[in-house]
Ligand SMILES: Nc1nc2c(ncn2[C@@H]2O[C@H](COP(=O)(O)OP(=O)(O)OP(=O)(O)O)[C@@H](O)[C@H]2O)c(=O)[nH]1
């Protein structure tokens with residue numbers, strides 16, 4: 139029946155539910171994001187049975203909670219725990235001010251696929267990966283998902299389709315077209331900026347640029363994104379042709395709110411990688427497969443890729459796009475970005 143929502147459509151609804159503080163049903167559990175949970179809904183969830191706070195192994199390591207499950211820990215929630223207790227364990231903002239949380243007793247044994255799926259869904263909704271879960275029967279009106287298919291969906295490549303393209307003269311290159319691509323589940327759009335008329339049978343000067351609102355738009359001095367974006371467009375203009383994919387993977391895929399949480403932690407002395415880990419994320423949550431897919435869609439099979447990130451080169455190569463040459467894209471250092479650039483080269487493998 140074509141009027142019944144597909145799994146991808148139901149998952150998109152579930153993301154919206156979590157973002158507005160509504161629980162979803164995942165494999166016999168009610169699951170709510172701690173970040174958006176209200177006190178009233180917490181009380182209603184706790185009335186249904188014993189609750190667990192599900193955290194990623196990254197966050198659990200910081201809290202020194204025992205990790206028995208692959209990739210996560212299920213912290214037992216005491217019956218009298220309030221929102222403040224849950225938030226203090228979920229959000230590292232106050233870790234240094236109130237270092238002694240817990241003690242955290244974690245559950246072990248049983249099927250943790252629903253918990254894995256809940257955390258993956260929270261990440262894909264760009265919320266803090268911290269979920270309150272209660273085993274319970276499905277409630278009327280709540281979005282319901284099976285954990286196995288949901289995990290498979292979230293790990294799979296999102297199909298994109300072209301929506302529209304139009305001429306857009308830029309300071310860097312007057313002969314430019316902006317293409318909009320949209321995922322089939324109505325999620326985040328990505329853009330392709332095509333400069334000149336790059337021949338499809340030769341390596342195209344290309345960049346996969348991940349969104350950085352602070353750097354690209356505001357000219358932040360904390361990172362190298364703004365100069366890289368404008369440097370790449372200028373180089374493509376001078377070259378007479380090129381394609382820049384503007385991928386809406388803000389904050390290496392964790393979203394702007396979480397990136398600002400990471401900046402707050404960096405102001406407390408943690409580096410960019412440690413900050414992501416304390417929040418419960420991996421260093422880099424981006425899915426670069428979409429970059430390869432969009433290049434192919436535009437008719438390109440070979441690139442001269444402007445990047446310092448060997449992971450981007452490896453990913454394109456493993457998804458059928460030849461990287462004929464890596465073109466370094468080095469931005470100037472300043473006193474605000476020098477530690478960030480050092481961490482990128484020492485911990486993230488960037489060639490700087
Ligand atoms: N989580 C997090 N993201 C950051 C931070 N600083 C910058 N970013 C994000 O990092 C990403 C950088 O993207 P890119 O410049 O395309 O990628 P890159 O891995 O640096 O590789 P190249 O620039 O191609 O060498 C953007 O999404 C930024 O928003 C930070 O401190 N924490």
Ligand SMILES: [Zn+2]
Nearest residue numbers: 350353361363
């Ligand atoms: Zn940036």
